[in-house]
Amino acid sequence: MSTPQDHVSPDRVVIFDTTLRDGEQCPGASMTLEEKLEVADLLDTMGVDVIEAGFPIASNGDFESVAEIARRAKNAVIAGLARAIPVDIARAGEAVKAARRPRIHTFVSTSPIHLEHQMRKTQDQVIDIIAGTVAQARNLVDDVEWSAMDATRTPIDYLQRCVETAVKAGATTINLPDTVGYATPSEYEAMFRQVRAYILDRVPNGEQIVFSAHCHDDLGLAVANSLAALAGGARQIECTINGLGERAGNAALEEVVMAIRTRGDVLPFATGIEATLLTRASKLVSAVTSFPVQYNKAIVGRNAFAHESGIHQDGMLKNNTTYEIMTPDSVGVSKTSLVMGKHSGRAAFRDKLKALGYELGENALNDAFSRFKELADRKKVVYDEDIEALVDHEIAVAHDRMKLVSLTVIAGSHGPQRATMKMEVDGVVITEESAGNGPVDATFNCIQAIVPHEAKLALYQVHAVTEGTDAQAEVSVRLEDGDKAVTGRGSDPDTLVASAQAYIIALNKLATKRGSLNAQAQPAAE
Ligand SMILES: CC(=O)SCCNC(=O)CCNC(=O)[C@H](O)C(C)(C)COP(=O)(O)OP(=O)(O)OC[C@H]1O[C@@H](n2cnc3c(N)ncnc32)[C@H](O)[C@@H]1OP(=O)(O)O
Ligand SMILES: CC(C)C(=O)C(=O)O
Ligand SMILES: [Mg+2]
Numbered sequence: 001m002s003t004p005q006d007h008v009s010p011d012r013v014v015i016f017d018t019t020l021r022d023g024e025q026c027p028g029a030s031m032t033l034e035e036k037l038e039v040a041d042l043l044d045t046m047g048v049d050v051i052e053a054g055f056p057i058a059s060n061g062d063f064e065s066v067a068e069i070a071r072r073a074k075n076a077v078i079a080g081l082a083r084a085i086p087v088d089i090a091r092a093g094e095a096v097k098a099a100r101r102p103r104i105h106t107f108v109s110t111s112p113i114h115l116e117h118q119m120r121k122t123q124d125q126v127i128d129i130i131a132g133t134v135a136q137a138r139n140l141v142d143d144v145e146w147s148a149m150d151a152t153r154t155p156i157d158y159l160q161r162c163v164e165t166a167v168k169a170g171a172t173t174i175n176l177p178d179t180v181g182y183a184t185p186s187e188y189e190a191m192f193r194q195v196r197a198y199i200l201d202r203v204p205n206g207e208q209i210v211f212s213a214h215c216h217d218d219l220g221l222a223v224a225n226s227l228a229a230l231a232g233g234a235r236q237i238e239c240t241i242n243g244l245g246e247r248a249g250n251a252a253l254e255e256v257v258m259a260i261r262t263r264g265d266v267l268p269f270a271t272g273i274e275a276t277l278l279t280r281a282s283k284l285v286s287a288v289t290s291f292p293v294q295y296n297k298a299i300v301g302r303n304a305f306a307h308e309s310g311i312h313q314d315g316m317l318k319n320n321t322t323y324e325i326m327t328p329d330s331v332g333v334s335k336t337s338l339v340m341g342k343h344s345g346r347a348a349f350r351d352k353l354k355a356l357g358y359e360l361g362e363n364a365l366n367d368a369f370s371r372f373k374e375l376a377d378r379k380k381v382v383y384d385e386d387i388e389a390l391v392d393h394e395i396a397v398a399h400d401r402m403k404l405v406s407l408t409v410i411a412g413s414h415g416p417q418r419a420t421m422k423m424e425v426d427g428v429v430i431t432e433e434s435a436g437n438g439p440v441d442a443t444f445n446c447i448q449a450i451v452p453h454e455a456k457l458a459l460y461q462v463h464a465v466t467e468g469t470d471a472q473a474e475v476s477v478r479l480e481d482g483d484k485a486v487t488g489r490g491s492d493p494d495t496l497v498a499s500a501q502a503y504i505i506a507l508n509k510l511a512t513k514r515g516s517l518n519a520q521a522q523p524a525a526e
Contacts (some may be wrong), residue, residue, distance in 0.1 A: 013260065014210060014236035016050040018045050018251055019285060020065070021081055022214075024054070024242035028291070033065050035288035040069040042284055048253075050236075052105060055243040056095035063095050067493040068098035076181045077101040077143060081385040083107035084133040093140035101408045104137040104148040107147035107175075110154040110162050130165045138170030146171035147214065152191065160192070160198040167203050170360075173236060174199075178225055179249060181218025185228035188213070190228040192232025205220045212236035215251045217243060222251035226227040227259060229294040230269060241285040242293055242300065253426075254278040254331070260324050279332035299331055305372055306337045310345025315340045317347055341385060342376035356384060358391055368394045389474055389491035391492040393501065401426050402451060404500050411439040421446035421500065440517055442502050447507070455481035455510055459502075462495055479510055486510050 011418050020036050023029060031039065036053070043051050053069040054062040072079040078099035080092035080243050086108055096102035108129055109119050115126060130146065137144045142171060146166035151159055163174050176191060181192075192211055199206040213229035213236070217224040226237045243252030257273045282300035286293050295303045305328040315322030316336060328336050338348050349369050352510060353360060368391050405422035416435040419442035423430055432449040438444030444457065459478035464471040473495040478487045486509040490501025 011269045013230065013271050014049045014053065014212075015047075015049040015253065015257065015271050015273055016212065016236050017240065017308050018052040018081075018214075018238050018250065019240040019244055020069070020254075021052040021054050021287075022238075022246055022250050023240040023285070024272060025246045026244050026249065026291075029289040030245055031288050033061065033068065036065045037068060037072065038507065039281075039288060041282060042281055043241075044073050046281060047272040048076050050077040050079055052079045052081060052238075054095075056091045057082065057085075059078050063091060066092075069454060070096045070102065073099055073101075079104050079105045079145065080088050080101035082106045082133075082137070084129045086133065086136055089133055089137050089140070089248040093137065097143065101143065102141045103143040103145055103231060104141050105145040105147065105175075106133055106137050107149050107177075108133070109150055109166055110148040110159055111150035112155070113153060114150045122178070127165050131169045132169050132311055134166050134461065135471065136167035142172070143169050143214065143365070145173040145175055147175035147177055147212075149177060150179045150189065151176040152178040153180070156191065160195055163195050163199060164202055165288075167199060167206070169270035171209075173212055175212035175214050175236070175238065176229075176234075177214035177238075178216055178222075179214075181216035181222065183215070183225050183299065184221065185224045188215070188225040189228040189232035192234050196233040208238050212238060213251075216246060217248040222249070223259065226251040226256055227267060228269065232360065233514070241281045242291065244285060244289065244295070252298070254282060255385045258299050258326060258331065258337060259331075275330055276332045290494075292376055304331075305333050305335075306339050307341040308341040309343040310348060311352075313348035313390045314345055317351055317523075329466075336379045338521045339374070340376070340382045340384075341380075344372075344376070352384070352387060354393065356388055360391070360413065364394065367445045375493070379472070380468070381466070388490075389465050389472060389489075391461050392489065393491055393505075398507070401511060402502055402504050402508050403428055404497070407443065407446075407497055407500050409439045409443060417442045419496075421450065423447070423450045423504070425451060427499035439496055440499050444503055445497050447500065447503055451507060452509075453481070453507065455479040455507070459487075462499070463490060473498045475499045475502040477506045479503075479506045481510055481523075484510060 016171050024031060040051055053066040056066050058062040062372045078096050080095045082088035082092035082104055090180040092104045104519050108126060115121055134146050148159055148162055196211055199209060211234040213226045213234045215225040228392055237256050239251040239253040239256050243249040244264035252305030257271050259277055260267050260271055279300055281295055293300055293302050307316055312323045342350055346369055371375055385515050405424050409419045411417045417439045418435050420433045430450045431448045434442055434449050436445045443471045458480045461476045462473055465474045472491045472493050472495055474491045476487060476489050486506045488497040488502040492498040
């Protein structure tokens, strides 16, 4: 029977995914059988070497899901977790037995804190437990992993004795977890170096034992510690998709894999992971657990390949290596996104307009850019539709004779509503104040007062261009005057400003059609 270590070369790192076991221990992250099967299938497809499918003694449901994953797995080793208790080990053995490559993963505490307070056992008693339970597991399967729970708070000489006992009882993989996320990288590396040297000294064929890192992120060091363990001789890393796991989580699989892949110069290792599936795996795990991925999460966060600031966008447009150390497609993201916002510059704005199909001259571009900056100051996210609305408006008003200068509206439950408007008509600024039956009526009455006209309002429609309460409103107005009908569209985060703009644009079109601001649309005398 083959085990992962059969194909381990000095530079090959076994990726052991524990999303379905340690990941599921994260409060609120439990998954149904169907969800676990979907995750396991993807992990198997993406080249995870070992899938820890669950803790079979924990419940019948856990047992069933480990057994079903074991039956379905095509390539991966399927591991079931067991305490150092005979009934746990028997149950784990039963759950994984249908796997092409079954593994029992058994663990016991080794630190003085755990021995005294949790296990209530002496060091010698735990040594006996290790010898008995590892041997039991090895009688059930050829591939046995033994873990020293809380290894990083265990005196090194006792840890070495425990590991020697486990190896001599038949363990093929030795895991030294940083169970409480306490270690620093240099300490963790040194621990592996010392324990491994001890085993190589005392156990024939000790170099065939695979040492494994299992790190928690309580101090945000899980990935750094896992990579440091490689320098100390570890060749298996236990990790989870999105770093899901007990408390602050485990080392994130996607970060481990991409660190190794991106920094081969200082991490001369390889994994068998198909990295282009990382984003899909992240989305799947996030969906089935309902745990959102933080926006700025490395590799799979939605901002991992997004740039908003002008200097970075300018660099990215010149050459993407200026601000990206890996390509988005290498992790399954279709493309870099240059997000338009208040920090964006002209280079990105010009590029965005081009992508949206606009070719503006330098002056028009500068005008549109300063309107865009004003909008970005008021709005959290500027969507493509916002920019289109803004540029359409810019083009529409470029040659207009009537322009909105300012608008103030007093609205509320006690009418009548009042609007004060300043409009520029043929270069002259005119101010009017009007009341109305509602704020829109008051606004339109101002326009009527400034530019008296006969045209009738045939349609008034408002819709939000984008989502959120700060969305731009887009207003359409249709004016009919005899045989002439025109429409105007205005957009602004303020619905009343958008309404006034739409109306004035329509009025401008009417004036253009008539060739002058004639009797139908005459500015009022000041
Ligand atoms: C670091 C880790 O991630 S360890 C894995 C943690 N994961 C889980 O605990 C999830 C699944 N757990 C469960 O469903 C339950 O805790 C079970 C089924 C395992 C045990 O349930 P219970 O029998 O009710 O025990 P309970 O959870 O209250 O306490 C744990 C017992 O296991 C003992 N224990 C803990 N770890 C080990 C171990 N590695 N080997 C042997 N005994 C252990 C504890 O000392 C305690 O024993 P005690 O009852 O004699 O004091
Ligand atoms: C069961 C063990 C490996 C564990 O999850 C830990 O120590 O964190
Ligand atoms: Mg853990």
